[in-house]
Amino acid sequence: METLLLRADNQPDRERAGEILRQGGLVAIPTETVYGLAANALDGRAVRKIFAAKGRPADNPLIVHISDFSQLAPLVDSVPEAARKLAQAFWPGPLTVILPKSPLIPMETSGGLDTVAVRLPAHPAARAVIDAAGVPLAAPSANLSGRPSPTAFTHVQADLAGRVDALLDGGDCPVGVESTVITLAGGTPTVLRPGGVTLRQLRAVLGQVDLDPAVLRQLEDGAKAASPGMKYKHYAPQAAVALVDASPESYARYVNGKGDGWALCFDEDVAALTVPSVSLGPRYDGARQAQRLFWALHRLDELGVDAAYAHCPRRAGVSLAVYNRLVRAAGFSILRPGGPVVVGLTGPSGAGKSTVAKLLEKGGCVSVDCDALTRSPQVYDTACLAELRGAFGDAVAPGGILDRHELARRAFPTKEGRKALGEITFPRILTALRERVEELAAKGRPILLDAPTLFEAGLDAVCVRILVVTAPREERLRRVIARDGVSREEALARFSAQQKEDFYTDRADYVIENGPGMQLEGQARWVLEELDSIMEAKGGAEGHRL
Ligand code: TXA
């Protein structure tokens, strides 16, 4: 088949694409998430061609794309209040909503289900093509079934040239992973596929939102998938990918030790690696990782890589989407190097970290008070004191004895001072911490690092999980005022010098909400169960399957 190459920024080309679609043809179009392979969603015959071109199993339903909210009502049984709220908050954008379908939707589009998935994309070219076609468009990702989704035009060409009527070139896709899929078709709203819109964002609009278990784990044989797409092997490059669930330090050690593969890692990992690598972006920048994920998987293919060890992303925020795709690309093969399970516990002041630490200790964790460690004589040895005198003057350690007040007075007020202090003390704190962790490892329990400056001091290097405790700002202020006996002004001044709440939650695997009326025990129990399952998996054979 001859495939027409069209440009997304050219209106006559968009209209041409619309015309082909109206006549029952197939066109690959850019969206803000990934490229989609579109057909008229209301024409069963046209939709069947999508399945043929992609080699997609017929029971895997398609997402229907509309260009205006008013086009939703005819496609569904009814538009519930929750759908209105979601549309208001997230459309146009990377969110797909599942509702009971109307008779207008053919069985081919819904994969035989009585529900339909609908999305209003943010990409202007996608909406222009829908308008030009004058019909809603069914569009799965524009890749051959099982392959990584296309986020660059060259990926689309490689998979689909010669198999479809036209390809519309819109450059790179800004979000980079497919839309978040949420079902409103029964009971509690449930996320079936994580994406650019996060669980936290959805909960802020709808209240309770569940996460389908298949997002994180492999379905048992024979289990029925809420989202049929979840049961197929997906996103796989030619290389054998394995996910390494490890702290930054132990990831580097493990991958270097293997010596035979490539690392699919984060920017911060690269310096410690002796094997070649492809980076997904900064460790805590989920949006950037999402943008680069499929590019990186395609890149492994271009490089002819046989085996890649991927550093496990966080299971929260946009990173959850990255994790969900990677664990499927890896066929659920997860490697857990030996060593203790170390969890960083942090959060903004007044959130109640110590309360949570106590609960977790009761549940069997052992904890390290990193503030105390920071002040320990082990950190301030003779060499350290000499460096401090060099940086801040002899008065910070007269006669070789540290004067904490003087050091604080000289180092804390300026950014340069804090940086210089950190450069001298942080590596020593990390060394002291490694030793402490070694000692505690013998207990065979999860180790909690209670560390207000976990990230600033680089202590996250030894953590396999990050647990953040938060509470509403007003409540935190109240607690700090009561605990430290400071005025509201002083407490506010402290807060403005500290990281904002998002800084912590963006970096978390688990978030415990410790506001008034929150059930701490339940949240702590859930975290403990998670940690137990990691301990158990580590005890088992390498390559344990979740
Ligand atoms: O961002 C996106 O959503 C992209 C772009 C092109 O819009 N599209 C996309 O489509 O990712 P696709 O077909 O690759 O993924 C659709 C997912 C599949 O996992 C499918 O099983 C699920 O949505 N899905 C579709 N309709 C469903 C339904 N009625 N019930 C449950 N899951 C459904």
Ligand code: MG
């Ligand atoms: Mg797909």
